[in-house]
Amino acid sequence: MSTIKRFAVFSGSNFYPCGGWNDYQSSYATLDEAVEALNAGDWRHIVDLTTGQIFKIPVHDAESAKAVQCHMCRCEAPRIEGGVHIDSDRLGLSADTPCDRVFAMRDGAGWLAYVDGAPLLLHEQRGEVLRFSSVTAAYRTACEAAPKRWHP
Ligand SMILES: [Zn+2]
Numbered sequence: 795m796s797t798i799k800r801f802a803v804f805s806g807s808n809f810y811p812c813g814g815w816n817d818y819q820s821s822y823a824t825l826d827e828a829v830e831a832l833n834a835g836d837w838r839h840i841v842d843l844t845t846g847q848i849f850k851i852p853v854h855d856a857e858s859a860k861a862v863q864c865h866m867c868r869c870e871a872p873r874i875e876g877g878v879h880i881d882s883d884r885l886g887l888s889a890d891t892p893c894d895r896v897f898a899m900r901d902g903a904g905w906l907a908y909v910d911g912a913p914l915l916l917h918e919q920r921g922e923v924l925r926f927s928s929v930t931a932a933y934r935t936a937c938e939a940a941p942k943r944w945h946p
Contacts, residue, residue, distance in 0.1 A: 800843055801828035805835040829853060829898075829929045851933050852897035859908060864894035873944055877909075877937035896940045898932040905929050907936035909943050 799821040806817040821843075822828040828840045829851045840849040854862060866879040873879050877896035899906045899913065905926040906913040914935065916922040926932035 798843065799823045801825050801849075802841045802843055803828050803831060803833060803838065804841065805833035805838040807834075808836040825849060826928045826930050829933075850892055851929065852892065852894060853900065853929060853933075854897055854908070855900050859897070859899045860911075862894055862897065862908075862911070866891055866893060867895060873940070875941050877940040892937075893940070896933075896936050898926075898929045898936065900929075901925065905932035907932040907939065909936050909940045914939050 800823060802821045803819045804817045805819055806812060819833050820831065822831065825840065825842070829849070830853075838850070840851070841847070842849070867873075871879040871891075873893055876890075878890040878892050880890055895908075895910050897908050899908050901923075905928065906923055907926065908914075913923045916924045924935070926935065
């Protein structure tokens with residue numbers, strides 16, 4: 795038995811959920827470690843056990859990044875600050891959903907911030923990509939940059 799650390803990872807398959815604590819995989823001291831740990835399954839939640847906050851930070855490798863689609867985008871659900879979709883009428887009937895086309899991509903030892911199929915650039919003309927040392931920094935920057943691409 796090991797002690798549970800601050801960030802607990804739950805994951806599983808949509809077809810065979812175990813339910814609750816049975817979907818618990820492991821725990822990590824930092825959010826970055828928890829995100830970087832790869833888990834099998836269709837869905838994944840990271841819970842900060844000190845606050846109860848749930849993190850859904852989408853991560854892809856170079857291969858899967860090319861094929862990422864977002865069913866909320868296909869339904870033309872509005873997107874707002876922070877890279878999330880909202881109810882079209884804001885009635886709060888469904889929770890804000892992170893857009894699947896805003897994510898962090900693993901790139902060797904570093905991370906890229908992706909919005910709508912392309913990484914954020916450090917320099918437009920030279921086409922240099924912005925690199926991050928942590929997955930959470932890459933995702934945070936992608937979320938901040940997304941609305942500027944959507945509503946320039
Ligand atoms: Zn979307």
